Amino acid sequence: MRVLSFSEKGCIRKNNEDSFLVLSDQGLYAVADGMGGHRAGEVASSVALHELEMWIPRLEGLEDLALENGITEAFIQANRVVNESSLTEPENAGMGTTLTVLLIRDEKVVIAHVGDSRAYLWRNEMLTPLTMDHSLVGELVRLGQISLDEAKKHPQRNVLMRAIGADPTIEVDCRSIGLQAKDVFLLCTDGFSNMISDQELTEEFLEPSSWEERFEKLRNLTLERGAPDNFTALCCIME
Template identity: 40%
Template sequence: MKYVAASEKGKVRNKNEDKYLALNKQDFDIIAVADGMGGHKGGDIASSLAVQRIKNYNFNSDQLKEDIITCIELANKDIKNKSLKDEECQGMGTTLTLGVIKDRIITIGHIGDSRAYLFRNQQLTQLTEDHSYVGELLRKNIINKEEAKNHPKKNLLMRSLGIDNSVEVDLLSLELKSEDLILICSDGLTNMLSDKEIEEILSSEEGLKVKVEKMIFLANQEGGYDNITVVIYKSN
């Protein structure tokens, strides 16, 4: 099995506003996580619109980076238009971390504070940067990781889909090796488990399904303060 994905609302939230994708389409493997927020019913709709746009988009391997940016820009427009038409959706937005894999090359488009990681040779590496206020403080060495955990502005995003008319998308490409794992997850996981704890789970001999289930179980054990979504992709 190439990928396993699961999502739960956690122990505190009333509903799950995370959405994910893990599918094969036109010779592309596509994985994504969107973490919605804002409005009375908006977060759920924003993340759904982002995922639906990716599902409907036809990627072209000759211009994959351009396609990923276009796809995310269209998702931004979808969400923005909906929020203007529906009063209950005003102010809604979503993170989006999207990975498109073809011929062992993964190209990632990213906006927000969901994350993509590479697990290779028993080592976990974070591939994306958090577009959050706390993420900025960390990068500037104003605070450390321990201070970031309980920072009062931890949930303040500097970039997301659906808020502005245009979006700035981080893009990166990586050649995968056999047995590499790509993990894409919402902050409901990474706010509860450290990178070291995630690395330990991925290092185990258990199958992908058990790894995903264990991460979600432990995030709930630690408090489950947010929706928790985990997608793991295994390279051939």
């Protein structure tokens, strides 16, 4: 398996509040998009990934539902630590982060998710979203109250309904799917997905070029479009 990644502050932000984690020996991959005042978002995303990494040994030997429950507990622990820090340390007040995790175990993949960072599967020349945005506009789209095009321009498109650290408790989306040869998984923050549409991803993935070339083209395209937010993408390519 190959792993490609990039994480940049973009063209406007002064610092990068995104973080990502690659633990190939454990089959774990994650992206996090932090939020909060004066570097608090950067703290939130890095703390959440640190807690996730510390939790990994507890997942050894777990399978099926027990493994999903174990990853959910890792999210709960990360939420607890980030929330407590936001309440007890003034410089971290109000901080939080998205967290999207991919865990590859044998012939199975577990996807766990909170926030509006995303996970996609590229299989048989088709792109499938594996996560739902836990955002206000995401909920409005699901309810049929606004269209996808309206969501892209909605004044409250950055409002999250769920985030690690925002509340003392957290609800985690967690699911498992079977792994197939030549599967490609993409994890990304909204600074990337807001600039590159699903249709554009599909078209680029169909191009007769290497994954390295495709990934670099998408990175450059995000920058060319002004990259108003930090943006991170991580690609796991099964071979």
